[in-house]
Amino acid sequence: MAEPKNDDFLDDIExxxxxxxxxxxxxxxxxxAEIDALRAERDELKDRFMRALADTENTRKRSEKQRREAEQYGGSKLARDVLPVYDNLKRALEVVTDEQKASAGALIEGVELTLRELLNVFGKHGIELIAPEVGEKFDPQVHQAMFEAPVPGTKSGDIIQVAAEGFLLHDRLLRPAQVGVSSTPAT
Structure with missing residues (x-):
C-alpha cells in the first residue's frame, strides 16, 4: 500500500x-457592496430631505411675503376708487368765494373737515399725498406729464401747472401727480 505523502495532504488543506x-x-x-448601496441610498435620501426642507422654508417665506403684501396693498383698488372723492372735495373748496364763505360758512367748514378726515384715514392706511409745486423738476417716477408748453422764465422739465395731486400707497405709486411741463429749451 502506498503511503500518502505529507505534501499532498498539505496541498489539500491549503x-x-x-x-x-x-x-x-x-x-x-x-x-x-451592500454597505455602499446603503450609503448611496442614505445620501440620496438626505439630499431629498434637505431639498424638501429648503422648499418648505421657501414656501413659508413666500407665503409670509404674500400675506404682508396683501395686508399692505390689498386695499389699493378701494383706495384708487376713493381718490376722486378727494379730488372733488378739494375742487369744491378751491372755488369757494369769500361771499360764499360768509353765507354758507358752516357748510364749507364741514367740507373742509371731511377733506381733513379723509386725509387722516389715508394716512392711517399708508396713503401719502404727492403734491408737486410749480417750479419743481418733473420726476417721471411720480409725475405724469399731461402736456408740454414753452413758458418764458422756466427751464425744460420744470413743472408749470399741477392738474391733480398724486398718491403713494406705502412705497407703491397709486396714482401719479398730473402736471404740465415746460418745454422751453435752455438758453
Missing amino acids: AAEAEELLEEMAEIDSEA
Missing part, C-alpha cells in the same frame, strides 16, 4: 483554506 478564504472574501465583497 486548497480548502484557500477556498474558504475566497468564499469569505466574496462574502465581504458582497457585504461591502
Whole structure:
C-alpha cells in the first residue's frame, strides 16, 4: 500500500483554506457592496430631505411675503376708487368765494373737515399725498406729464401747472401727480 505523502495532504488543506478564504472574501465583497448601496441610498435620501426642507422654508417665506403684501396693498383698488372723492372735495373748496364763505360758512367748514378726515384715514392706511409745486423738476417716477408748453422764465422739465395731486400707497405709486411741463429749451 502506498503511503500518502505529507505534501499532498498539505496541498489539500491549503486548497480548502484557500477556498474558504475566497468564499469569505466574496462574502465581504458582497457585504461591502451592500454597505455602499446603503450609503448611496442614505445620501440620496438626505439630499431629498434637505431639498424638501429648503422648499418648505421657501414656501413659508413666500407665503409670509404674500400675506404682508396683501395686508399692505390689498386695499389699493378701494383706495384708487376713493381718490376722486378727494379730488372733488378739494375742487369744491378751491372755488369757494369769500361771499360764499360768509353765507354758507358752516357748510364749507364741514367740507373742509371731511377733506381733513379723509386725509387722516389715508394716512392711517399708508396713503401719502404727492403734491408737486410749480417750479419743481418733473420726476417721471411720480409725475405724469399731461402736456408740454414753452413758458418764458422756466427751464425744460420744470413743472408749470399741477392738474391733480398724486398718491403713494406705502412705497407703491397709486396714482401719479398730473402736471404740465415746460418745454422751453435752455438758453
